[in-house]
Amino acid sequence: MHIGVLGTGVVGQTISSRLVEIGHTVTMGSRSADNPKAAEWAASAGHQGFAGTFAEAARQGEMLFNCTAGMASLAALDAVDEGDLDGKVLIDVANALDGSGGFPPRLSVSNDDSLGEQIQRAHPSARVVKTLNTMNCQVMAHPRRLGGSHVVFLSGNDAEAKADVSRLLFEFGWEPNELIDLGDITTARGPEMYLALWVRMFGAIGSGDFNIGVVR
Amino acid sequence: MHIGVLGTGVVGQTISSRLVEIGHTVTMGSRSADNPKAAEWAASAGHQGFAGTFAEAARQGEMLFNCTAGMASLAALDAVDEGDLDGKVLIDVANALDGSGGFPPRLSVSNDDSLGEQIQRAHPSARVVKTLNTMNCQVMAHPRRLGGSHVVFLSGNDAEAKADVSRLLFEFGWEPNELIDLGDITTARGPEMYLALWVRMFGAIGSGDFNIGVVR
Numbered sequence: 001m002h003i004g005v006l007g008t009g010v011v012g013q014t015i016s017s018r019l020v021e022i023g024h025t026v027t028m029g030s031r032s033a034d035n036p037k038a039a040e041w042a043a044s045a046g047h048q049g050f051a052g053t054f055a056e057a058a059r060q061g062e063m064l065f066n067c068t069a070g071m072a073s074l075a076a077l078d079a080v081d082e083g084d085l086d087g088k089v090l091i092d093v094a095n096a097l098d099g100s101g102g103f104p105p106r107l108s109v110s111n112d113d114s115l116g117e118q119i120q121r122a123h124p125s126a127r128v129v130k131t132l133n134t135m136n137c138q139v140m141a142h143p144r145r146l147g148g149s150h151v152v153f154l155s156g157n158d159a160e161a162k163a164d165v166s167r168l169l170f171e172f173g174w175e176p177n178e179l180i181d182l183g184d185i186t187t188a189r190g191p192e193m194y195l196a197l198w199v200r201m202f203g204a205i206g207s208g209d210f211n212i213g214v215v216r
Numbered sequence: 217m218h219i220g221v222l223g224t225g226v227v228g229q230t231i232s233s234r235l236v237e238i239g240h241t242v243t244m245g246s247r248s249a250d251n252p253k254a255a256e257w258a259a260s261a262g263h264q265g266f267a268g269t270f271a272e273a274a275r276q277g278e279m280l281f282n283c284t285a286g287m288a289s290l291a292a293l294d295a296v297d298e299g300d301l302d303g304k305v306l307i308d309v310a311n312a313l314d315g316s317g318g319f320p321p322r323l324s325v326s327n328d329d330s331l332g333e334q335i336q337r338a339h340p341s342a343r344v345v346k347t348l349n350t351m352n353c354q355v356m357a358h359p360r361r362l363g364g365s366h367v368v369f370l371s372g373n374d375a376e377a378k379a380d381v382s383r384l385l386f387e388f389g390w391e392p393n394e395l396i397d398l399g400d401i402t403t404a405r406g407p408e409m410y411l412a413l414w415v416r417m418f419g420a421i422g423s424g425d426f427n428i429g430v431v432r
Contacts, residue, residue, distance in 0.1 A: 110327050110409070111323055111412070112322060148429075148431040180417065182416045187416045189412050190412045190413035190414075191413055193410070196327070196409040197409060198406075199406070201398070205396075207432075212428040212430060212431065213428065213429045213431045214421070214428060215364040215365070215426060
Protein backbone atom coordinates (compact mmCIF):
# COMPACT_ATOMS: atom_id res chain seq x y z
CA MET A 1 0.00 0.00 0.00
CA HIS A 2 1.14 3.57 -0.62
CA ILE A 3 0.80 5.53 2.61
CA GLY A 4 1.14 9.28 3.09
CA VAL A 5 2.78 10.30 6.34
CA LEU A 6 2.38 13.95 7.35
CA GLY A 7 5.23 15.04 9.59
CA THR A 8 9.01 14.70 9.51
CA GLY A 9 9.77 14.58 13.24
CA VAL A 10 10.72 11.52 15.23
CA VAL A 11 7.15 10.19 15.15
CA GLY A 12 6.82 10.60 11.39
CA GLN A 13 10.24 9.06 10.79
CA THR A 14 9.64 6.09 13.09
CA ILE A 15 6.19 5.33 11.65
CA SER A 16 7.45 5.77 8.08
CA SER A 17 10.43 3.47 8.59
CA ARG A 18 8.21 0.83 10.17
CA LEU A 19 5.75 1.03 7.26
CA VAL A 20 8.60 0.53 4.80
CA GLU A 21 9.95 -2.33 6.90
CA ILE A 22 6.65 -4.21 6.67
CA GLY A 23 6.47 -3.70 2.90
CA HIS A 24 4.57 -0.47 2.28
CA THR A 25 5.59 2.55 0.24
CA VAL A 26 5.61 5.93 1.97
CA THR A 27 5.53 9.53 0.88
CA MET A 28 6.65 11.66 3.81
CA GLY A 29 5.01 15.07 3.62
CA SER A 30 6.18 18.36 5.06
CA ARG A 31 5.44 22.06 4.74
CA SER A 32 7.96 22.56 1.96
CA ALA A 33 8.99 20.21 -0.85
CA ASP A 34 12.69 20.61 0.00
CA ASN A 35 12.56 19.67 3.69
CA PRO A 36 16.00 18.16 4.38
CA LYS A 37 14.77 15.70 7.04
CA ALA A 38 12.18 14.27 4.64
CA ALA A 39 14.72 14.06 1.79
CA GLU A 40 17.24 12.30 4.03
CA TRP A 41 14.62 9.86 5.24
CA ALA A 42 13.44 9.12 1.68
CA ALA A 43 17.03 8.48 0.59
CA SER A 44 17.47 6.02 3.45
CA ALA A 45 14.26 4.19 2.53
CA GLY A 46 15.35 3.40 -1.03
CA HIS A 47 12.71 2.76 -3.67
CA GLN A 48 9.92 2.54 -1.06
CA GLY A 49 10.40 6.10 0.27
CA PHE A 50 9.50 9.48 -1.20
CA ALA A 51 9.44 13.02 0.12
CA GLY A 52 7.05 15.78 -0.84
CA THR A 53 4.71 18.45 0.41
CA PHE A 54 1.77 17.72 2.70
CA ALA A 55 -0.43 17.96 -0.42
CA GLU A 56 1.70 15.48 -2.35
CA ALA A 57 1.76 13.00 0.53
CA ALA A 58 -2.02 13.21 0.81
CA ARG A 59 -2.47 12.81 -2.94
CA GLN A 60 -0.22 9.77 -3.21
CA GLY A 61 -1.27 7.99 -0.04
CA GLU A 62 -4.15 5.53 -0.14
CA MET A 63 -4.12 5.79 3.65
CA LEU A 64 -2.74 8.73 5.65
CA PHE A 65 -0.99 9.20 8.98
CA ASN A 66 -1.06 12.51 10.82
CA CYS A 67 2.29 12.56 12.64
CA THR A 68 2.60 16.33 12.87
CA ALA A 69 2.82 18.11 16.22
CA GLY A 70 -0.74 18.36 17.47
CA MET A 71 -0.84 22.15 17.59
CA ALA A 72 0.25 22.25 13.91
CA SER A 73 -2.00 19.44 12.65
CA LEU A 74 -4.97 21.50 11.50
CA ALA A 75 -2.70 23.84 9.54
CA ALA A 76 -0.88 20.89 7.96
CA LEU A 77 -4.16 19.36 6.82
CA ASP A 78 -5.35 22.72 5.51
CA ALA A 79 -2.44 22.56 3.05
CA VAL A 80 -3.92 19.42 1.49
CA ASP A 81 -6.38 19.39 -1.40
CA GLU A 82 -9.68 18.39 0.18
CA GLY A 83 -10.43 15.93 -2.65
CA ASP A 84 -7.30 14.01 -1.73
CA LEU A 85 -8.81 13.19 1.66
CA ASP A 86 -12.13 12.01 0.26
CA GLY A 87 -12.99 8.62 1.72
CA LYS A 88 -9.44 8.00 2.88
CA VAL A 89 -8.54 6.60 6.27
CA LEU A 90 -6.67 9.30 8.20
CA ILE A 91 -4.86 7.89 11.22
CA ASP A 92 -4.33 10.63 13.78
CA VAL A 93 -1.57 9.83 16.28
CA ALA A 94 -0.94 13.45 17.33
CA ASN A 95 -1.30 15.12 20.71
CA ALA A 96 -2.11 18.80 21.10
CA LEU A 97 0.64 19.41 23.63
CA ASP A 98 1.35 23.05 24.41
CA GLY A 99 4.82 23.26 25.91
CA SER A 100 4.99 27.05 25.88
CA GLY A 101 4.58 27.11 29.66
CA GLY A 102 7.39 24.59 30.24
CA PHE A 103 7.25 20.95 31.33
CA PRO A 104 4.86 19.30 31.77
CA PRO A 105 2.90 20.63 28.79
CA ARG A 106 -0.81 21.39 28.95
CA LEU A 107 -3.26 20.34 26.26
CA SER A 108 -4.40 23.05 23.86
CA VAL A 109 -7.75 21.23 23.48
CA SER A 110 -9.39 18.91 26.02
CA ASN A 111 -12.40 17.96 28.09
CA ASP A 112 -15.17 19.18 25.74
CA ASP A 113 -13.36 18.59 22.47
CA SER A 114 -10.29 16.84 21.11
CA LEU A 115 -7.82 17.14 18.26
CA GLY A 116 -9.30 14.02 16.67
CA GLU A 117 -12.73 15.63 16.60
CA GLN A 118 -11.34 18.93 15.31
CA ILE A 119 -9.68 17.11 12.42
CA GLN A 120 -12.83 15.10 11.64
CA ARG A 121 -14.99 18.27 11.69
CA ALA A 122 -12.54 20.18 9.48
CA HIS A 123 -12.37 17.30 6.98
CA PRO A 124 -15.71 15.51 7.06
CA SER A 125 -14.98 13.39 3.99
CA ALA A 126 -11.90 11.83 5.60
CA ARG A 127 -12.40 8.80 7.82
CA VAL A 128 -10.44 9.81 10.91
CA VAL A 129 -9.24 7.14 13.34
CA LYS A 130 -7.50 8.31 16.50
CA THR A 131 -5.05 5.72 17.74
CA LEU A 132 -1.49 5.15 19.01
CA ASN A 133 -1.23 8.61 20.63
CA THR A 134 -0.94 7.14 24.15
CA MET A 135 2.68 5.97 23.90
CA ASN A 136 6.01 6.99 22.45
CA CYS A 137 6.63 6.22 18.80
CA GLN A 138 9.02 3.33 19.37
CA VAL A 139 6.24 1.53 21.23
CA MET A 140 3.66 2.52 18.60
CA ALA A 141 5.65 0.95 15.80
CA HIS A 142 7.34 -1.93 17.67
CA PRO A 143 4.85 -3.00 20.36
CA ARG A 144 6.69 -6.24 21.07
CA ARG A 145 9.69 -4.34 22.42
CA LEU A 146 7.75 -4.26 25.73
CA GLY A 147 7.63 -7.38 27.86
CA GLY A 148 3.95 -8.02 28.31
CA SER A 149 0.46 -7.38 27.06
CA HIS A 150 -0.38 -3.69 26.71
CA VAL A 151 -3.11 -1.76 24.97
CA VAL A 152 -3.84 0.64 22.14
CA PHE A 153 -7.11 2.54 21.78
CA LEU A 154 -9.14 3.28 18.65
CA SER A 155 -11.69 6.07 18.24
CA GLY A 156 -13.54 6.81 15.01
CA ASN A 157 -16.94 7.11 13.40
CA ASP A 158 -16.34 4.54 10.64
CA ALA A 159 -16.19 0.86 11.61
CA GLU A 160 -14.59 -0.17 8.32
CA ALA A 161 -11.85 2.43 8.77
CA LYS A 162 -11.16 1.11 12.27
CA ALA A 163 -10.96 -2.43 10.83
CA ASP A 164 -8.42 -1.22 8.22
CA VAL A 165 -6.37 0.46 10.95
CA SER A 166 -6.57 -2.66 13.11
CA ARG A 167 -5.05 -4.71 10.29
CA LEU A 168 -2.19 -2.24 10.02
CA LEU A 169 -1.67 -2.40 13.80
CA PHE A 170 -1.44 -6.19 13.54
CA GLU A 171 1.28 -5.72 10.91
CA PHE A 172 3.14 -3.53 13.43
CA GLY A 173 2.99 -6.44 15.89
CA TRP A 174 -0.06 -5.60 17.97
CA GLU A 175 -2.19 -8.55 19.12
CA PRO A 176 -5.97 -8.52 18.58
CA ASN A 177 -6.70 -8.60 22.31
CA GLU A 178 -4.54 -5.51 22.81
CA LEU A 179 -6.86 -3.27 20.75
CA ILE A 180 -9.64 -1.40 22.58
CA ASP A 181 -12.28 0.20 20.38
CA LEU A 182 -13.59 3.08 22.50
CA GLY A 183 -16.31 4.12 20.05
CA ASP A 184 -16.84 7.18 17.88
CA ILE A 185 -14.39 10.03 17.37
CA THR A 186 -15.64 11.91 20.44
CA THR A 187 -14.05 9.16 22.55
CA ALA A 188 -10.65 10.52 21.43
CA ARG A 189 -11.01 12.90 24.39
CA GLY A 190 -10.09 9.99 26.67
CA PRO A 191 -6.77 8.90 25.12
CA GLU A 192 -5.84 12.55 24.48
CA MET A 193 -6.45 13.59 28.10
CA TYR A 194 -4.49 10.55 29.29
CA LEU A 195 -1.42 12.40 27.99
CA ALA A 196 -1.58 14.57 31.10
CA LEU A 197 -0.93 11.39 33.08
CA TRP A 198 1.57 9.96 30.56
CA VAL A 199 3.90 12.96 30.75
CA ARG A 200 3.94 12.73 34.55
CA MET A 201 4.46 8.94 34.50
CA PHE A 202 7.33 9.60 32.09
CA GLY A 203 8.81 11.90 34.71
CA ALA A 204 8.32 9.41 37.57
CA ILE A 205 9.47 6.34 35.62
CA GLY A 206 12.37 8.18 33.98
CA SER A 207 11.72 6.66 30.57
CA GLY A 208 9.11 6.84 27.83
CA ASP A 209 9.63 3.19 26.98
CA PHE A 210 6.45 1.92 28.63
CA ASN A 211 2.75 1.55 28.02
CA ILE A 212 -0.32 0.67 30.05
CA GLY A 213 -1.99 -2.70 30.14
CA VAL A 214 -5.43 -3.54 31.45
CA VAL A 215 -5.50 -5.77 34.55
CA ARG A 216 -8.83 -7.42 35.35
CA MET B 217 -5.95 4.76 64.12
CA HIS B 218 -9.12 6.86 64.12
CA ILE B 219 -9.87 7.95 60.55
CA GLY B 220 -12.45 10.46 59.40
CA VAL B 221 -14.15 9.59 56.12
CA LEU B 222 -16.06 12.39 54.43
CA GLY B 223 -18.81 11.00 52.23
CA THR B 224 -21.53 8.38 52.61
CA GLY B 225 -21.78 7.12 49.03
CA VAL B 226 -20.46 3.84 47.73
CA VAL B 227 -16.85 5.11 47.82
CA GLY B 228 -17.12 6.32 51.41
CA GLN B 229 -18.83 3.11 52.52
CA THR B 230 -16.34 0.83 50.78
CA ILE B 231 -13.30 2.70 52.10
CA SER B 232 -14.79 2.92 55.60
CA SER B 233 -15.62 -0.79 55.73
CA ARG B 234 -12.14 -1.69 54.54
CA LEU B 235 -10.56 0.57 57.20
CA VAL B 236 -12.62 -1.14 59.88
CA GLU B 237 -11.71 -4.56 58.46
CA ILE B 238 -7.99 -3.83 58.83
CA GLY B 239 -8.43 -2.63 62.39
CA HIS B 240 -9.04 1.11 62.27
CA THR B 241 -11.87 3.12 63.77
CA VAL B 242 -13.89 5.34 61.43
CA THR B 243 -16.18 8.30 61.80
CA MET B 244 -18.16 8.67 58.61
CA GLY B 245 -19.07 12.29 58.04
CA SER B 246 -21.93 13.77 56.08
CA ARG B 247 -23.70 17.09 55.66
CA SER B 248 -26.17 16.40 58.46
CA ALA B 249 -25.69 14.51 61.72
CA ASP B 250 -28.74 12.34 61.06
CA ASN B 251 -27.80 11.02 57.61
CA PRO B 252 -29.46 7.58 57.43
CA LYS B 253 -26.78 5.99 55.22
CA ALA B 254 -24.05 6.99 57.67
CA ALA B 255 -26.07 5.78 60.66
CA GLU B 256 -26.77 2.45 58.97
CA TRP B 257 -23.10 2.03 58.07
CA ALA B 258 -21.99 2.88 61.63
CA ALA B 259 -24.43 0.35 63.04
CA SER B 260 -23.05 -2.32 60.74
CA ALA B 261 -19.48 -1.52 61.77
CA GLY B 262 -20.06 -2.11 65.47
CA HIS B 263 -17.81 -0.46 68.02
CA GLN B 264 -15.32 0.66 65.33
CA GLY B 265 -17.82 2.78 63.38
CA PHE B 266 -19.35 6.18 64.12
CA ALA B 267 -21.45 8.63 62.13
CA GLY B 268 -21.40 12.41 62.39
CA THR B 269 -21.16 15.64 60.51
CA PHE B 270 -18.27 16.51 58.22
CA ALA B 271 -16.95 18.67 61.10
CA GLU B 272 -17.18 15.81 63.59
CA ALA B 273 -15.46 13.36 61.25
CA ALA B 274 -12.63 15.85 60.69
CA ARG B 275 -12.30 16.55 64.41
CA GLN B 276 -12.16 12.87 65.40
CA GLY B 277 -10.00 11.60 62.56
CA GLU B 278 -6.23 11.58 62.94
CA MET B 279 -6.17 11.05 59.19
CA LEU B 280 -8.92 12.01 56.75
CA PHE B 281 -10.35 10.63 53.52
CA ASN B 282 -12.25 12.82 51.08
CA CYS B 283 -14.74 10.40 49.51
CA THR B 284 -17.35 13.01 48.59
CA ALA B 285 -18.42 13.58 45.00
CA GLY B 286 -15.74 15.79 43.49
CA MET B 287 -18.02 18.67 42.64
CA ALA B 288 -19.18 18.76 46.30
CA SER B 289 -15.76 18.29 47.92
CA LEU B 290 -14.83 21.94 48.44
CA ALA B 291 -18.20 22.65 50.08
CA ALA B 292 -17.87 19.57 52.31
CA LEU B 293 -14.44 20.71 53.48
CA ASP B 294 -15.73 24.24 54.05
CA ALA B 295 -18.04 22.74 56.69
CA VAL B 296 -15.02 21.61 58.70
CA ASP B 297 -13.30 23.69 61.38
CA GLU B 298 -10.01 24.71 59.81
CA GLY B 299 -8.09 23.85 62.98
CA ASP B 300 -9.24 20.24 62.68
CA LEU B 301 -7.31 19.95 59.41
CA ASP B 302 -4.10 21.42 60.77
CA GLY B 303 -1.20 19.11 59.94
CA LYS B 304 -3.49 16.19 59.17
CA VAL B 305 -3.07 13.93 56.15
CA LEU B 306 -6.08 14.43 53.88
CA ILE B 307 -6.38 11.65 51.31
CA ASP B 308 -8.33 12.90 48.33
CA VAL B 309 -9.78 10.10 46.21
CA ALA B 310 -12.48 12.22 44.53
CA ASN B 311 -13.03 13.07 40.89
CA ALA B 312 -14.69 16.28 39.76
CA LEU B 313 -17.03 14.52 37.34
CA ASP B 314 -19.82 16.67 35.94
CA GLY B 315 -22.54 14.36 34.68
CA SER B 316 -25.06 17.12 34.00
CA GLY B 317 -24.53 16.69 30.25
CA GLY B 318 -25.08 12.92 30.36
CA PHE B 319 -22.61 10.06 29.96
CA PRO B 320 -19.68 10.26 29.68
CA PRO B 321 -19.20 13.05 32.22
CA ARG B 322 -16.81 15.94 31.67
CA LEU B 323 -14.43 17.20 34.33
CA SER B 324 -15.40 20.40 36.09
CA VAL B 325 -11.71 21.21 36.59
CA SER B 326 -8.80 20.02 34.43
CA ASN B 327 -5.73 20.81 32.38
CA ASP B 328 -4.53 23.94 34.25
CA ASP B 329 -5.76 22.95 37.69
CA SER B 330 -7.13 19.95 39.56
CA LEU B 331 -9.42 19.16 42.46
CA GLY B 332 -6.43 18.05 44.51
CA GLU B 333 -4.79 21.45 44.05
CA GLN B 334 -8.03 23.29 44.78
CA ILE B 335 -8.37 21.42 48.07
CA GLN B 336 -4.72 22.04 49.00
CA ARG B 337 -5.04 25.76 48.19
CA ALA B 338 -8.29 26.08 50.18
CA HIS B 339 -6.77 24.28 53.18
CA PRO B 340 -3.05 25.03 53.22
CA SER B 341 -2.51 23.54 56.69
CA ALA B 342 -3.79 20.11 55.60
CA ARG B 343 -1.34 17.72 53.97
CA VAL B 344 -3.29 16.68 50.87
CA VAL B 345 -2.38 13.46 49.08
CA LYS B 346 -4.23 12.64 45.88
CA THR B 347 -4.42 8.91 45.32
CA LEU B 348 -6.73 5.99 44.42
CA ASN B 349 -8.98 8.14 42.20
CA THR B 350 -8.05 6.19 39.05
CA MET B 351 -10.13 3.08 39.76
CA ASN B 352 -13.44 2.03 41.21
CA CYS B 353 -13.70 1.74 44.96
CA GLN B 354 -13.69 -2.05 45.11
CA VAL B 355 -10.28 -2.02 43.45
CA MET B 356 -9.10 0.86 45.67
CA ALA B 357 -9.83 -1.06 48.84
CA HIS B 358 -9.20 -4.62 47.64
CA PRO B 359 -6.41 -4.38 45.06
CA ARG B 360 -5.74 -8.12 45.12
CA ARG B 361 -9.16 -8.82 43.62
CA LEU B 362 -7.49 -8.18 40.24
CA GLY B 363 -5.29 -10.86 38.75
CA GLY B 364 -2.00 -9.12 38.18
CA SER B 365 0.20 -6.18 39.05
CA HIS B 366 -1.49 -2.82 38.62
CA VAL B 367 -0.72 0.69 39.77
CA VAL B 368 -1.87 3.49 42.05
CA PHE B 369 -0.55 7.05 41.82
CA LEU B 370 0.33 9.48 44.62
CA SER B 371 0.54 13.27 44.33
CA GLY B 372 1.27 15.59 47.22
CA ASN B 373 3.60 18.27 48.51
CA ASP B 374 4.56 16.48 51.75
CA ALA B 375 6.85 13.43 51.52
CA GLU B 376 6.02 12.25 55.03
CA ALA B 377 2.30 12.41 54.27
CA LYS B 378 2.84 10.32 51.15
CA ALA B 379 4.80 7.79 53.24
CA ASP B 380 1.90 7.61 55.73
CA VAL B 381 -0.55 7.06 52.87
CA SER B 382 1.72 4.44 51.35
CA ARG B 383 1.63 2.45 54.60
CA LEU B 384 -2.16 2.58 54.57
CA LEU B 385 -2.19 1.42 50.94
CA PHE B 386 -0.01 -1.54 51.92
CA GLU B 387 -2.59 -2.40 54.60
CA PHE B 388 -5.23 -2.38 51.85
CA GLY B 389 -3.13 -4.95 49.98
CA TRP B 390 -1.14 -2.81 47.58
CA GLU B 391 2.44 -3.89 46.87
CA PRO B 392 5.31 -1.40 47.13
CA ASN B 393 6.21 -1.71 43.44
CA GLU B 394 2.60 -0.83 42.51
CA LEU B 395 2.84 2.71 43.94
CA ILE B 396 3.94 5.52 41.62
CA ASP B 397 4.82 8.82 43.30
CA LEU B 398 4.18 11.40 40.58
CA GLY B 399 5.46 14.36 42.60
CA ASP B 400 3.79 17.41 44.11
CA ILE B 401 0.07 18.11 44.25
CA THR B 402 0.06 19.74 40.78
CA THR B 403 0.70 16.27 39.35
CA ALA B 404 -2.85 15.36 40.41
CA ARG B 405 -3.87 16.82 37.04
CA GLY B 406 -2.59 13.63 35.42
CA PRO B 407 -4.59 11.01 37.38
CA GLU B 408 -7.65 13.28 37.37
CA MET B 409 -7.58 13.77 33.59
CA TYR B 410 -7.11 10.02 33.12
CA LEU B 411 -10.72 9.72 34.26
CA ALA B 412 -11.77 10.87 30.79
CA LEU B 413 -10.14 7.69 29.50
CA TRP B 414 -11.33 5.53 32.40
CA VAL B 415 -15.02 6.27 31.81
CA ARG B 416 -14.64 5.35 28.14
CA MET B 417 -12.66 2.19 28.94
CA PHE B 418 -15.46 1.33 31.37
CA GLY B 419 -17.88 1.64 28.45
CA ALA B 420 -15.73 -0.46 26.11
CA ILE B 421 -14.83 -3.15 28.66
CA GLY B 422 -18.34 -3.28 30.11
CA SER B 423 -17.11 -3.36 33.71
CA GLY B 424 -15.38 -1.07 36.17
CA ASP B 425 -13.55 -3.97 37.73
CA PHE B 426 -10.18 -3.26 36.15
CA ASN B 427 -7.14 -1.09 36.56
CA ILE B 428 -4.07 -0.20 34.53
CA GLY B 429 -0.64 -1.70 34.96
CA VAL B 430 2.64 -0.41 33.61
CA VAL B 431 4.31 -2.62 30.99
CA ARG B 432 7.98 -1.92 30.30
